[in-house]
Amino acid sequence: MNLFSDIRAAVLDALAAMQAEGALPAGLDMSNVAVEPPRDAAHGDMATNAAMVLAKPAGQQPRAIAEALAAKLSADPRIVTAEVAGPGFLNLRLTPDAWRGVVAAALGQGRDFGRSDMGRGVKVNVEFVSANPTGPMHVGHTRGAVFGDALAALLDFAGHEVTREYYINDAGAQVDVLARSAYERYREANGLSPEIREGLYPGDYLIPVGEALKAKYGASLLDRPEADWLADVREFATQRMMEMIRQDLALLGVRMDVFSSERAITASGRVEEAIETLRGMGLIYEGTLEPPKGKLPEDWEEREQTLFRSTAHGDDVDRPVKKSDGSWTYFAPDIAYHWDKVKRGYDQLIDILGADHGGYVKRLKAVVSALSDGRVPLEVKLIQLVKLYKNGEPFKMSKRAGTFVTLRDVVEQAGPDVTRFVMLTRKNDAALDFDFDKVLEQSKDNPVFYVQYAHARVCSVIRKAAEAGIAADDATLAGADLAHLAHDAELSLARKIAEWPRLVEISARGHEPHRVAFYLYELASDLHGLWNRGNEDTSLRFVQEGNAPVSQAKIALARAAGVVISAGLGILGVTPAEEMR
Template identity: 45%
Template sequence: MNNHIDLLFNYFNEFADDSIKSNYLDSFNRKSISIDFSSKSRQGDVSSNFYLVAIKKILDKQFNLKEELLKGIHNLSFIDKCEISKNGFININIKKKFLIDQVEYLLNQQNQFGKSNLGNGKKVNVEFVSANPTGPVTIAHMRGAVLGDVISSLLSNTGHEVTREYYVNNAGSQIDILGKSLFKRYLELHGEKTELSSNEYPGEYLIDIAKLIEKKDEDKWLHHDSSQKENYFKDFAVKYLIEFIEQDLMLLNIKFDKFSFETDIVSSNIISDLFKILDKKNLLYNGVLEKPKGDDSHDWEPREQLLFKSSEILDDQDRAFKKFNGEWTYFANDAAYHLDKYNRKFDQLINIWGADHVGYIPRMKSVLKTISGEDDYLEIVTCQIVRLIKNNEILKMSKREGNFITLQEVYNQVGKDSLRYFMVSTKSETSMDFDLNKVIEKNKDNPVFYCQYAYARASSVINKADDLGINIKSFN
């Protein structure tokens, strides 16, 4: 059953199509048409700017736009009253019977309301969060986490088969540093003095992890000089932190179907498979990259390495596929991970990335276009930064420096509903300020409070009806 907003949009579009076809109106951007709920009763139930948009596009001066528009709207079966105000907005009243039928339909639909089979079983992989497992989930990750979960839910409810996935970057220098930082905390528990270097992690959460190792292994690792020790502390930290991240995200009802690990990609043959695909298409060559822009260091020197011809596809330059020492680059590993997702027979890949990865998008889309043959097989949605504000002051955060605000801390202050709502209340491409004071205010300026208040009032009406023996579903 279509609601009155959809029906009005359909009518305005049909009116525009017919008028343009008859050369009464010039074509215009339909996205500029808006229909809004009215805040004042004299402005009807809803109001629209369609007349204001269309009148600027009149080609035939004999065409009475106002008269034709009102006549058509009045002929719609669900319209009670309609007028165009002095300021040009169309104010519309909806028939009460139509609105009651809408409520009855909604009640009968229950949790099926709004669902469809639009996707027809299309398999979609949504990868989001994928934060380095070097610490707890922070406010910086929350926006992408909620956005990814909301997109996944929308797809699931429109007939898509969705996999929510987290890619764990557990290889590389940051994890090496994490393991060394944890080992120093372990040494401190055994009375040894240590000093963290500027690039190591000082967060107190590592002390808690070190205590778990100390309880389990006692002094086993004090005089253990081997790669086994390094791998043990790295793996222990990653395992613990991933479990910690999972628990934190569950506070927001976010649950992943799959965790993929970078180390599994590195140790598999998938990178070799990708190499063969790109090499067969003549997209790899040995060459020299230009000096990075803004790099004023004197120790840079041109060196030959394996490059990917991404500039021939969607990028503005070619990209390193192997390091100077012959190891695969992070880009190569990441591209191989996306080949792994492609091999799992997904019809569409969607990634939620931070805005700091914008420059990385063309090279990755170039790889996926090469693999799939489709321009938009990989869709990437970017999230701008979130600034946390408390008492009118911006809280500065850095995981490396150990001063950051965790998801759990914010959750404890504002709750799940406020967090989820405000993280998707503005376009993800724009930065947002998350004011801890404002999101817990209980007044008309807080939309979350209004939603919760409306729900509480509706529940109160239902409970009152039950007490009086009234069956709301049969009410007419």
């Protein structure tokens, strides 16, 4: 049930009737007609912009359209009043039964309440994390992992067919550096002093890799030239790093559906195939680029190169795909990888990248546009930095990692639920401060505690009802007489619950899972507010001892809020608390 969608349908039906009567011209575009909560709750329960968006194409005054529409909507039994405001907005007030129906729907549908079919038949690939397999995941990867997993869950909840994918960058120079670093730890395992020279990875996490190499090869690789051992050690170390990354992701409850390897793509000839496909479109040519302003990128050369005509698909400049020495640029395997995703039949691609990849966005969009003939949109979400604090000071780097704070460091100190929720309390493109002291405190200022406490309170209400001999199972609550919910504070909580299906669609459409976290905080605040009012007005308490029918109606309201909190936390990947310890 989506009450906002239902009332919008009523508005559209009324507008269609006005067209049939000749009060409005035929052929009007109704796609921008919206029904949403008013900015000021004192103005009503819902507001529609119908008259404002239709006035110009209809050639009429917006207030005239709004007044005629108000007359039509007044006949709807769910609508108490329809009042024209300002230049032509229409404010609606609904009957208490309309809001009580939302409570019944939430109880009847359980955690499926709010699910949408807006994404039905749409296949979406969400690629996220994709950290280089050279070490443990750091705090920046943590935020990207949480955001990507929550976005995938949100899209799934909104009806999309979602694939979570990790792209393993295992073909670049960085994995050769990994192999050399692991080899030094292998030497160390064989009783020699490791030479962790500048440019190698110094973290202790490679010590077990060195020991595992010794267990496999003994001393047979010692004193042999690099050319003899580099490929084997690289593959061995890369596999071990990916095992570590999978374990790190599992700490956060993140599991990928697909792991794609850059090395496998390159070895398969798909890079050449993708480039030739673009060449057949007239988008590959030999040329020389003008020097860019400011700092020169790594792949720019003042000589003739093989270029992708990305400006034909919205980019600022054309992009090199092959260097003058015949080797591929970093961009070339990415072209092949995205072409592979297009060929797998996805209707939409989402890449979640670090903020330092901002200059890469337009070229990726251009190549996906070219290779899909504009059919498959690519959206790139950039993840801004996370600043860690503890005891009022910046959190120090991890000695084990060598150069950074690891995902494991964060999760072991804060826990997966707190880590995930806090990482979603800011929009992805806004910097985030993660203060270990604040995220663990038990106060209203800590959103994860506040939301979890609300769910725990719902659970405590149900336990208290059982102690009082009042049946409060879901089946009984679903059949409760909700007419007992009459106080405005109770109906206000029902109104907030009614926003959930709409919020799901808005968040999914905008690819903004942080909206779920914000909404849950607001819903929790409303529930806590009603609970606190019960301390002063006993008639508002959820359990009315000696009066089972009234208690069950009030508990049904609390349980409906709990159902939504549970569903929302599920999208965020957070386990709902049944009691606070």
